[in-house]
Amino acid sequence: MPNIASVLKAEIARLARKEPRLETNGLRKAVTGYRSEIAALKRRIEQLERQTRRTSKAAISVGKPMEDDAGSPKHRFSAKGFAMHRARLGLSAAEYGRLLGVSGLSVYKWEGGQVHPRASYLPAIATVRKMGKREAASKLEALQA
Structure with missing residues (x-):
C-alpha cells in the first residue's frame, strides 16, 4: 500500500496545476476576442482612410475656382x-x-x-x-x- 503522504502530495500538485488553468481559460478567451476586435478596428480605420484620400482627391480634381477669397486671380505654373x-x-x-x-x-x-x-x-x-x-x-x- 502506497504511503498516504505521497498520494496526498501528488493530488495536491495535480490540483495546483489544474486550478490556475481553469481560471486563466476565461482570460485567454477574452484576450482572443479583444485581439480580433482590435484587428477588425484596424481594418476599418484603413478602409476609412483610403476612402477619405479618395474623396479628397476627387474634390481636388473636380476643380477649384481660379480666384481665391480675396478676389485676386490665382496663377498656374507649367x-x-x-x-x-x-x-x-x-x-x-x-x-x-x-x-x-x-x-x-x-x-x-x-x-x-x-x-x-x-x-x-x-x-x-x-x-x-x-x-x-x-x-x-x-x-x-x-x-x-
Missing part, C-alpha cells in the same frame, strides 16, 4: 509652357530672369521642373507671359539703363 515662352521670345535664362527679378539659375530650374516658383513670383511670370518679343526687348533695355 514648366513646359514657361520654357516654350522663353524660347519664343528668344531670351536667355539670365535675360528672362532679369525681366522677372530673379537669377538665371532660378529660371533654369523652373524650366526643368526641379523647383516651382514661389507664389510671390507668379504674378510677375503671368505679366511676362503676356509680353511679345518687342515689348520684352524694350523692357530689358529699360532695365539695363
Whole structure:
C-alpha cells in the first residue's frame, strides 16, 4: 500500500496545476476576442482612410475656382509652357530672369521642373507671359539703363 503522504502530495500538485488553468481559460478567451476586435478596428480605420484620400482627391480634381477669397486671380505654373515662352521670345535664362527679378539659375530650374516658383513670383511670370518679343526687348533695355 502506497504511503498516504505521497498520494496526498501528488493530488495536491495535480490540483495546483489544474486550478490556475481553469481560471486563466476565461482570460485567454477574452484576450482572443479583444485581439480580433482590435484587428477588425484596424481594418476599418484603413478602409476609412483610403476612402477619405479618395474623396479628397476627387474634390481636388473636380476643380477649384481660379480666384481665391480675396478676389485676386490665382496663377498656374507649367514648366513646359514657361520654357516654350522663353524660347519664343528668344531670351536667355539670365535675360528672362532679369525681366522677372530673379537669377538665371532660378529660371533654369523652373524650366526643368526641379523647383516651382514661389507664389510671390507668379504674378510677375503671368505679366511676362503676356509680353511679345518687342515689348520684352524694350523692357530689358529699360532695365539695363
